[in-house]
Each structure stands twice: as C-alpha cells, then as structure tokens.
Amino acid sequence: MQDIQSRLYKIEERIEKAAKRAGRNISEIKLLPISKYHSLEKMKVILDGGINEFGESRVQELTDKYDEFDSEVRWHMIGHLQRNKVKYLARRHRCTLIHSVDSLRLAKEINKRSKQEDRVMNILIQVNTAEDDNKFGIYSKEAIELIKKISKLEYVKIKGLMTIAPYSDDPEEVRPYFRKLKELALKVEAIGIENVEMDELSMGMTNDLEVAIEEGATILRVGSGIFGEREYK
C-alpha cells in the first residue's frame, strides 16, 4: 500500500509543477482518483492521504462501494450511464456529479429521478471532441443545442463539460481536444444560458494531465497513475 501513497505524491507533484508553469492556482484544479476495479483497501490509503472523492465508471461498483464508506466520501460517475440505472445514483445522494451526460433522454431521466428524491443533480456534458463514432459524447457542434434543452430541466444543473481524449503515447497529440473543450465552454459562457455554469472542465488522465492543466482542466481523472494496474476480476 506504500506504493499507492508514493504514486499519489508523484501525481500531486506533477500537478503542482504543471500548474505553476501554466500560471494557474492549484486550488482550482481537483485531482479525482478513479477507483474502478480497485479494492477498498487501496481506496482507504487515498482517504488517509486527505482525498475524499472518487470516480467510478459503473453504477453497480459505485453503489457497492458507497455502502462501504461513510457519508463523508463523495462519488462521481464518469462512465457511460444507462437510463435504467439512474435511479440508483439519485437515491440517498450517492452521486455528487455525473460527468457523462450526452443526450436529452438521459438528462430527462436524471431529472425525473432527482425530482423524486427532492434533489438537484449536478452534471457535466460529455463532448466527443475527437468526433469518433465509436465513442460516447455529443459532438461539439451539437452541444449548445443540447445544453439549452437540458438547462430547462429543474432538477438537473449543468456545471461544465467533460471529454475523453483518444489514447496517445504523446500527450501533445491530445492538446487539440482539450483546447476544443475549453473553447466550447467559453462559447457557452458568452451566450449566457440560464441555469448553466461552465465552472468545471473534466479532462486529462494519468498520461496527459500536464497538457490538460495547461488547457484549463479543473478536474483531472487519474486512475492507474495512483492505483497502479487495474485488477479485473
């Protein structure tokens, strides 16, 4: 478990250096450990390190783990979300932010289930910046129309945007996708849509977090860089 602690320190160091270089305030950049396929034991090391938020990509795993920790821990849903699973996230404030909303149908289901629980769900709009047909997310050119429609839902609050860049060994190659997300956020802000904030940009993972910071990321989703290789059972 000591390896996790030292990996966490290393990631935090990389973030600090990159933020300094980019002239950004470290307090506006959140490191979100992605704990999918990782044990509770490993997650407890992170909690002891002073971080109490985790990202999961599957509803079942998120809710199982939710039950194992106390209410201080906050959970982010980062993976593709099926409408029939939304109810499990809305209940008991299990989820603090859903990063992966890319359709009105899904947003409406989140709205319905959140209303039943008398809560507002914070969401990000997932943008398919690479315009890869095999990936989830709305295309940039369709995003503003979608955001306008979702903004009318009372129990859903748009807090920003999320993207998953295509995998590359060279972080420079993903810079255009991050830049595109930031540009879209600025465009949305300029239009000024009621009930919509563009405070959060969820982008950057283990491989490319420096580039993401330079391009304006506020949430870094880091899995293997903290926990090591995922343990698929």
Ligand SMILES: *Cc1c(COP(=O)(O)O)cnc(C)c1O
């Ligand atoms: C798994 C996952 C991550 C973390 O990826 P690493 O390369 O392990 O840092 C980030 N974002 C999403 C959407 C993921 O599914």
